[in-house]
Amino acid sequence: MKKKYKLGICTSFEPRYKNYIAACEELGVEYEIIDILSHDWLDIVRNSSCDGFLLRPPSDLQERKTVYDERMYYISQHLKRPVYPEFDELYIYENKRNMAAWLDINGFPHAKTRVFLRKDDALEYLSNCEYPVVFKSNIGYGAHGVKIIKSRFAAKCIAHRVFGIFHPKLTIGYFQFPFFGKSQKHYLIVQDLKKIKWEWRIIKIGNSYFGHQKLLKGQFASGSKLVGWVKPPVELLSLVKDVSEKGGFRSLALDVFETVDDKYVINEIQSIFGSYNPSQMYINDVPGRFVFKDGEFVFEEGYFNKHGSYMLRVQHFLEILDSEVKERS
Ligand SMILES: Nc1ncnc2c1ncn2[C@@H]1O[C@H](COP(=O)(O)OP(=O)(O)O)[C@@H](O)[C@H]1O
Ligand SMILES: [Mg+2]
Known part of the structure; x- marks a missing residue:
C-alpha cells in the first residue's frame, strides 16, 4: 500500500456495519465514523478529510433505503467522493424492481418479472396469467416479502390492497399483520415461478x-x-x-x-x-x-x-x- 488512507465508516440502522470498524482496526487502517443518517450529513461529508466512505445501506424499510440512496447519489455522483460498494451496485441492492431491469438490460438469465404501477394493468394481467405466480415486495430478506400465489382470487385480493379498493390515496397497503410500517403500496411485482x-x-x-x-x-x-x-x-x-x-x-x-x-x-x-x-x-x-x-x-x-x-x-x-x-x- 503506497499511501496511508483514512476511511469514513458511515453509520447504519443495521448494527453489522460495525464489522467495518473491526476490520479497519484489525488491518490498522485509520477511520472516522461518519453519521450519514444525521440531518447535517452533507456538511459532515463535505468537511471530512476521509479518502473514501464505507457504506452499509438499510435493508428493511423502503423509505429509509430510498433516502439513503439519495444521499449516496450526491456523495458519489456530485461530490465525487469514493465510496464502497459503488453507487450503481447499491442502487439495485434491496431493490427488486431495479434489479429486474438491470438483469434484463444486461441479458443475464432471470425469471421474467413484471412491475405494475397501474391497478387496471395488474388486474388484467392477473385475470389472464397462469398460476402459480410469485409476488415480491421491492425490499425484503429471508423470503418475508415473497408469496407464491396459487389462485386468481388471492392475487386480486392482494392487488386491491396494494393499489386501494376505491382510490390510491385511501389504501393502507399490503402487509403481514402487525407490520403496518412495512406496508407495500402502489406497485406490484409479479414474477414467473x-x-x-x-x-x-x-x-x-x-x-x-x-x-x-x-x-x-x-x-x-x-x-x-x-x-x-x-x-x-x-x-x-x-x-x-x-x-x-x-x-x-x-x-x-x-x-x-x-x-x-x-x-x-x-x-x-x-x-x-x-x-x-x-x-x-x-x-x-x-x-x-x-x-x-x-x-x-x-x-x-x-x-x-x-x-x-x-x-x-x-x-x-x-x-x-x-x-x-x-x-x-
Ligand atoms: N421466481 C421464483 N420461482 C421460484 N421460487 C422463487 C422465485 N422467487 C423466489 N423464490 C423463492 O423464494 C425465496 C425468496 O425469494 P427472494 O427473491 O430471494 O427474496 P429475499 O430477498 O427475501 O431472499 C427464494 O430463495 C426462493 O426459494
Ligand atoms: Mg433471496
Whole structure:
C-alpha cells in the first residue's frame, strides 16, 4: 500500500456495519465514523478529510433505503467522493424492481418479472396469467416479502390492497399483520415461478470467490438457514465474474436458482449479504476461496470471511484507492 488512507465508516440502522470498524482496526487502517443518517450529513461529508466512505445501506424499510440512496447519489455522483460498494451496485441492492431491469438490460438469465404501477394493468394481467405466480415486495430478506400465489382470487385480493379498493390515496397497503410500517403500496411485482432444486449463493469480493448451496425449507431457500457445503460449479464462478465486470460491481453475492431442468437462473444480486460463517465455502470440509489467476479459478485454503466478509471489502477498497492514486500519477 503506497499511501496511508483514512476511511469514513458511515453509520447504519443495521448494527453489522460495525464489522467495518473491526476490520479497519484489525488491518490498522485509520477511520472516522461518519453519521450519514444525521440531518447535517452533507456538511459532515463535505468537511471530512476521509479518502473514501464505507457504506452499509438499510435493508428493511423502503423509505429509509430510498433516502439513503439519495444521499449516496450526491456523495458519489456530485461530490465525487469514493465510496464502497459503488453507487450503481447499491442502487439495485434491496431493490427488486431495479434489479429486474438491470438483469434484463444486461441479458443475464432471470425469471421474467413484471412491475405494475397501474391497478387496471395488474388486474388484467392477473385475470389472464397462469398460476402459480410469485409476488415480491421491492425490499425484503429471508423470503418475508415473497408469496407464491396459487389462485386468481388471492392475487386480486392482494392487488386491491396494494393499489386501494376505491382510490390510491385511501389504501393502507399490503402487509403481514402487525407490520403496518412495512406496508407495500402502489406497485406490484409479479414474477414467473421457477421449479427449483436449490439456490446457489456465489460470492465475489475483489478477487476472492466463494460458493455454497442454499437448500429449500418448504418453498423457500432464502431464510431456510440450510446450507449445502459443496464445491460451486466453475460456470457459476464465471457467471459472478461476468456480472461483476458488466456492472462494475465490487462486492456481490449472486443467488442463482438451479432449476429441475438443470438451468441456472439468477434470482438476486446483493452487494451486502449475511455472512455468519468465517468461511463462505467448504470443499470436502476444507474452508477456502478461489482466486482468479492466469485464466482459471485457483483454490486457496483458509478462513477468508472474517468480520462478516467486511474485512475483504475494506481490503478491496484500499486496493481500489491505491490503483486510482497510481492512475493519477
Ligand atoms: N421466481 C421464483 N420461482 C421460484 N421460487 C422463487 C422465485 N422467487 C423466489 N423464490 C423463492 O423464494 C425465496 C425468496 O425469494 P427472494 O427473491 O430471494 O427474496 P429475499 O430477498 O427475501 O431472499 C427464494 O430463495 C426462493 O426459494
Ligand atoms: Mg433471496
